[in-house]
Amino acid sequence: MGEMIFTATGDTFITRRLPGKDKSFLELSGLLKKADVRFTNLEITVHDGEGIPGAVSGGTWAKTKPAALQDIKDYGFNLVGWVNNHTLDYSIEGLKATERNLDTYEFVHGGAGLNLASASEPRYLETEAGRVAMIAATSTFHESWVAGDQRPDMIGRPGINPLRYQTIYHVTQEQLAHLKKIASSTKINAVRDMSIKEGFKVERKDGLFEFGGHLFKEEKQEGKTTSPIPNDMNRILQAIREAKRQANYVLVSIHAHEMLADDKEQPAQFLETFARACIDEGAHAVVGHGPHLVRGIEVYKNRPIFYSLGNFIFQNDTVTHLPADFYQAYDLSHTNTVADALDVRSKDNSIGLGVNPKIWESVLPIWKMENGELTELNLHPLELGFGKKRFERGWPVLSDNTAVLERLSELSAPYGTEIHIEEGVGKVLLKKGVYV
Incomplete structure (x- = not known):
């Protein structure tokens, strides 16, 4: 296999149209387009109101107009995962409409579908450098969202490709x-x-x-352990076995909010088990997202695991409409507006994601692989407008602020990953020959 260049982002939660293609946009999109494979996680439903608000949501009922997909395309993305805790915010019709719109804009996408086979199958991206397979799953979802298998005598259920896990509490x-x-x-x-x-x-x-x-x-030692449910783990590994025989490279996307103990910057134990098992089975990279901030990077068997890439576009506070359930949760009435509800949720912007600076900075990794091996991994810092008004923040720009790289270096160190910061870019030191 010849050289292939990859880039990936965390969550794209887009609710506004891109105001223009200014210098900062051109700089970022130009960097993205240097890669052959350009992945993002779409954390929003895309439709013109066809979907009915679900009884549960991922926190905010997430919806944007189909035209927003053009902005994502203009950035340069060609591979999209859309399985996460918002996939069925607008029920099955919202899921179907999102899939139709992704098809209309000609994205290769996966992770959700009309049945479990469709949701969990590899999807293939053709590039001049080779063929890439993507398998997408989520561990953060409502139990009613799981896609169902087809039977000879019964159709399957639309939904998501799940990675369920078991939690065991150890007590004396x-x-x-x-x-x-x-x-x-x-x-x-x-x-x-x-x-x-x-x-x-x-x-x-x-x-x-x-x-x-x-x-x-x-147990003698108190604590908590988590592990993937075997049925889900085996289904995803089977998809990897299929994909590695049908493509040059295999990328696994996992959306996971779950954390270690009470530390949001650390992935839950089952996620580490899952990611390494995917690499063991033949995946070439695992891209994590979900907690809206960065987590550590592990280079396992000379292949990258990104436990979370944070946010790319994050505009959850500029949804235009919300169902009655959202207002009722904050003791508001039908006379209240979206702005009222968002003010109450954030206690007038004094709590929540909006006041956490870590939510509004992330990294864009660019990595090269040749013959299945990682040969280069660089990390470019991004900023999304911390401190701006909620209707202004959320767009990514390349940044010279290395604080996020320094924090990422600390989070990655326990995995044996060394990140050197040179001229505002994080460069991962590769230890060739160490991994077998």
Whole structure:
């Protein structure tokens, strides 16, 4: 295989049209277009109101006009994942409309579809440098959003390609005894126990104790562990096995908000397990996004894992319409407006994502691969307008602020990744021959 150049971003949450193609746009789009493969995660539904607001959302009911896809195309993106915690904000019709519009604008896209086979299959991008496969999944979603399998006698269910995970809480013998006593006296497991008696659920045989839907295990050391659900992990690995025989390179996209303990900058344990398993199976890169800030970079077996690339476009505070559910959550009425609701949610811009500077800076990685091996990885800092009014911020510009690179270097160090900052660009030091 010859050399191929990749770039990828985190979340593109676009609700406004690009005002113009100024110098900063041309500089950024020019850098993006140097790559053969240009990926972004589309974290918004795209339609003209065909979708019905779902009973649950990813936090904000995310919707933009189809014409916004032209702006994403103008930046240069040619590969789009659109599976995340907003994919079904506007129910199945919103999902179908988003898929139609992505097709209309001729993006190669994946991660959601009319059934599980469609949502989980590899999608292929043809470039002059070679063929690239993308498999996209999310671990952050409402359980009703999972795509369903087709059967000979029943159609599948539209939805997302899920990566579910299991959480086990480790407690001491004494603590477990207390939990069992509380469960007995409060009957917190009564519905589950009755479902087992009536045959709607199967009794656990793994020795774990269930307490109100949470799983506990007796251990000497207290803590929490997470691990991918085997069925989902195996389905994604099967897609990688298919893709690596049909393309030069395989890219895996994973949208994941889940964190380690209470540290949003650290990925949950199951994400590390998942990402390394994907590389072991033959993926050439894993691109993470979801928490709206950057997480560490791991170079595993000479292939990059980006645990989160933060935001690329982030305009969640300029949606034009929201359903009644959003207003009711903040005790507002039908006479209130979107601006009212956003003011209440942010306590007049004193809390939330808008006041966290880490949300409004990220990086754009450009990396080269040859014969399946990483040969170069550079990181370009981006800024999205922290401190501006909410209707002004959210557009990315290349920046000479190296603070995000310094923080990313610290987050990457535990993975053995060294980032040297040279002339405002982060350069990952590759250790050839170390990975097997």
